[in-house]
Amino acid sequence: MTWVLYIHILAACAWIGGSIVLFGLGIFIRDKGVQNAVYGAIGPFYGYFETVWLIILIATGLILADHYDLLSMIGNTETDLGQWITIKVSLVLSLSIATALHLYIAFATHKQHRTLIQKFLSRGGSLAIFILNLAILWTAIHIRSFL
Template sequence: MTWILYIHILSACAWIGGSIVLFGLGVFIRDKATQEVVYGTIGPFYGYFETVWLLILISTGLALGEHFQLFSLMNSDTELGHYVVWKLVLVSLLSIATMVHLYIAFATHKTTRTLVQKFLSRGGSLAIFLLNLAILWVAINIRSAL
């Protein structure tokens, strides 16, 4: 089971690290033409790369939760049980935000986005960034409670 934990941690590093890099690019590259070139070049690769890591992250997380019987704690009134519920809720929200963001990104690749598409895409990026930090915080608390 140790190797699954290592893969889970590796995938978390790839997923969170990658999202921080892209979020940072969006914040610090102010020139719209440069943004289009950067995101148009690395966006498709990054989308596939991150989707694979997210699927591995969720799969290994479910395996670890089942192995360590964390899901049975969800109905208990314990600190650990509350953290497990919070992590599942946050991961579900992250998955939804990622699906919306990727759908818009792939559907509008190399085209002009509508105002709604821009709002959902940028809002999705911000949600992914913030949810990653929240999930990381909950994961640290789960580890501390074990």
């Protein structure tokens, strides 16, 4: 089971690290022309790259949760571990929804003008993904301390 944990950690590094880099690019590249060129060049590759890592992350997370008998604890708020598992599952579901929405808008409007709503949802999705990644990492640290 150790190899599954290693793959899970590798996937977490790729997923979280990649999202931090892309989020940082959005903040630190101020020139809209440069920003559009950068995102236009790496956006599609990044979207597929991150989707693969997220799928691996969720799959290995389910395998590990089954191995440690944590799936039965979802919704159990009577124990600390049950609370952390429930929080993490909720955060992962939220992250998956934010990612799907963000990718849908990104691929549908690639190299096109975005409406104000599309910009708001895309940028809001990026911010949500960034914050949720950190929150999920925080819950993972707490859960690991119980195992």
